[in-house]
Amino acid sequence: MSDVVLIDIFAGAGGLTEGFLRSGYTFVSHIEMDRNAIQTLETRGLYHHLQRNGDPEDYTEYVNGEIGREELFGRYPDFDSELYMNIELTEENRDMVIETIRSKMNDMGAVSVDGIIGGPPCQAYSYAGRSRKNMENDRRNYLYLLYIKFLKEFQPEFFVFENVPGMKSAKRGLILSDFQRKVTELGYKLDFGVHDAFDFGVPQRRRRIIVIGHRMGDEMIQFDKERYGGTVHDLLSDLPALEPGEGTDGPQEYRCKPSPILEEMGIRGDRDVLRHHRARRHNPRDREIYRRTIDAWNSERRRLKYTELPLELRTHRNTRSFLDRYKVVAGDLPFSHTVVAHISKDGHYYIHPDREQARSLTVREAARIQSFPDNYIFEGPMTSKYRQIGNAVPPLMSEKIALKLYEIYMGGF
Known part of the structure; x- marks a missing residue:
């Protein structure tokens, strides 16, 4: 050109x-x-x-x-x-x-x-x-x-x-x-x-x-x-499963070879190295809420409302607004809900679809949902990386x- x-x-x-x-x-x-x-x-x-x-x-x-x-x-x-x-x-x-x-x-x-x-x-x-x-x-x-x-x-x-x-x-x-x-x-x-x-x-x-x-x-x-012709699961399936606190911002191995759809989108190539795949830490209460949120979607395909949680899991007094403050990224859909800068504050609105992991999205997972390729490196601390992506x-x-x-x-x- x-x-x-x-x-x-x-x-x-x-x-x-x-x-x-x-x-x-x-x-x-x-x-x-x-x-x-x-x-x-x-x-x-x-x-x-x-x-x-x-x-x-x-x-x-x-x-x-x-x-x-x-x-x-x-x-x-x-x-x-x-x-x-x-x-x-x-x-x-x-x-x-x-x-x-x-x-x-x-x-x-x-x-x-x-x-x-x-x-x-x-x-x-x-x-x-x-x-x-x-x-x-x-x-x-x-x-x-x-x-x-x-x-x-x-x-x-x-x-x-x-x-x-x-x-x-x-x-x-x-x-x-x-x-x-x-x-x-x-x-x-x-x-x-x-x-x-x-x-x-x-x-x-x-x-x-x-x-x-x-x-x-x-x-x-x-x-x-x-x-996009796949699902969110297809978008994330080659990334290693992580427990809260696991992973690293530095280089690590992929779980498997890239799927054709990742290559078609230009997200990942054969020579790429995985970066920014580190999970936030979460307390046991939040992880239990995450599992319930994932279960509601997987079993009934619906969003869990905050007021449906048992009292021992609630930490907010407000039960009239923002009832979807915990939200899973639906793995069986071809799209995520909108990723915004608030993801830098906490991960409650961006829960990974895998119940076994019961955690929020990593920086790399959020970047993929935004269509950033894996060789796109974000500078600064973790909270800044999330904000930049959102x-x-x-x-x-x-x-x-x-x-x-x-x-x-x-x-x-």
Whole structure:
């Protein structure tokens, strides 16, 4: 592919970025405030750099634990780490960030920017976030204005804006309507929709707002539905069974060879090494609740309500709301329920479907449900890894968006 130049803002751990990197796009900047997430994105950027240059063995050594991250990056002084800006975008620093990007464009010989991708943090727009105190006046409600500032400044031919469905009703719908009005005034035609990641081949029901703005014709951008053809059991069956507290964040052996569906999805290849497969510790009470939750699904195909638990297993006084606070990832379905950042707090809402294990999902299992490949390494402590995964756009979904945009941008409608 020819170079199509992008700016990546509110990048997170790179779920949206990954699809565009796989599709051959070139980035002049990645901007993210979370230090662990930007390090994850930088590590993945080096992976793609080595793949393009035909020398991936050093990355394999890193995944295998044979060398550390510092040594890995030390071997490639030509890799441009300055593309990865660990900074919180604000009204006060936006002009400085824009000037830094323009300087980087000049260094790379990029005359213009073809596209901007990203989505502001969703906490202020999500239904759960809006139920918390002081969220009404949270500055994150207005980060979309910074996104618009970048559109005004760089005038790309297209953009991809992603967020949670709750944005439709945030501030009584005024935020989304204001965003749409302002970008339309900039000359963009909008394709707006609430899309389910399951329709893009991801083994998860995950509905998200996708706004694609472009100046490339009048036809609607349509995506062909392509659904995951296995079950959650198929997705996880090659991973070692773990008791709570077992496993390691480092390299370990798979249980068996990859299934054809894992290879078809690009989740696992013959040379991959298993990482991030360590189970949380759970107390006996929680494990008993997990077993009952799994049994209710397996025997009656229903979700156990908190009020059905015997009194000795209850720890919360609230018996009127959030009655599904314990939820199993159904192994016999072709999709999981939505993985969100709260998985970093506890695993009660993401119970592994195997009754014998009676535990919550590992980082790697959550990453697979999000369609991250096994060679995607997440940096930082365990809680941060969960949060990065829960906040991400599934790479399979982003790849299909990237390929469709490339087809339109390079070939016209």
